[in-house]
Amino acid sequence: xxxxxxxxxxxxxxxxxxxxxxxxxxxxxxxxxxxxxxxxxxxxxxxxxxxxxxxxxxxxxxxxxxxxxxxxxxxxxxxxxxxxxx
Numbered sequence: 905x906x907x908x909x910x911x912x913x914x915x916x917x918x919x920x921x922x923x924x925x926x927x928x929x930x931x932x933x934x935x936x937x938x939x940x941x942x943x944x945x946x947x948x949x950x951x952x953x954x955x956x957x958x959x960x961x962x963x964x965x966x967x968x969x970x971x972x973x974x975x976x977x978x979x980x981x982x983x984x985x986x987x988x989x990x
Contacts, residue, residue: 945969 945966952965 941973 948965948969949962952961955961
């Protein structure tokens with residue numbers, strides 16, 4: 905028969921393990937999102953170079969791409985807030 909203190913200790917250890925797994929998963933998703941964004945940026949820049957547009961088009965594309973990401977985040981947050989309100 906387990907004592908209450910032993911049961912609490914086991915529960916605390918399990919909680920700690922779950923916390924470590926959650927932190928590792930969050931870190932993994934952050935790194936994956938960074939790598940995906942990097943790959944998309946490289947592909948977009950390569951496509952602009954392939955089109956042989958004016959030289960500053962690559963710089964302009966590099967400025968517009970993050971702005972589009974920001975707009976997408978704003979739309980996502982607004983939709984998320986509307987879903988919470990409804």
